[in-house]
Amino acid sequence: MKFWINQTDSHALGIMQQGTIAGYGVIRRCRSGYKIGPLFAESLELAELLFRALKSMVTSLEPIYLDTPEVNRAAVALTERNSMKVSFETARMYRGKTPEMPLNRLFGVTSFEVG
Numbered sequence: 001m002k003f004w005i006n007q008t009d010s011h012a013l014g015i016m017q018q019g020t021i022a023g024y025g026v027i028r029r030c031r032s033g034y035k036i037g038p039l040f041a042e043s044l045e046l047a048e049l050l051f052r053a054l055k056s057m058v059t060s061l062e063p064i065y066l067d068t069p070e071v072n073r074a075a076v077a078l079t080e081r082n083s084m085k086v087s088f089e090t091a092r093m094y095r096g097k098t099p100e101m102p103l104n105r106l107f108g109v110t111s112f113e114v115g
Contacts, residue, residue, distance in 0.1 A: 004038075004110070011057045015046055022046055025108065027054040033063035039108030044074040047107040051078060067109040075107040 005012035010028035014021050023041030027034050036054050041047035055064055066084065068075035 011054060013050055013053055015041070015050065017042070023050050025050040025054050027057055027064070030065065033065065034058050035065045035067075037067055037108040038106075038110040039066065040105055041107055042105060044078065044107075047075070048078055048081075051082070051107070055082075066107075069103055069106055069109065072103050072106060074104070078107060 005024075005026055007026070007028050010026055012024065012026045014024035016022065022043075023039075023046040025036060025039040025041075025047075027036045036051065039047060039050060039054075041050060051066070058064070064084075065087070066079060068079055070076060
């Protein structure tokens, strides 16, 4: 995690509540523009705060990407409220049992290569 949040040409932010991390996110340069991911938060409100703060750290002329899990309807709503458009879709596939994950707190996938 230390290396992920300290990448070159990136910014990481977190929100603390009652002594614990309630949300965090990273915006980093990608081939074209910037990608936000991970974006994890205990609530939609915290995710929105992080999203807007991360977005403000780069010029508005550059595209910003956020890969949201479709099953998190709040994450999809966040993108819609911020006038983001679908540019591609992927399917998450597992062999065997689907791992249990807190998808309601996952607003932006870290990386398709990392998971």
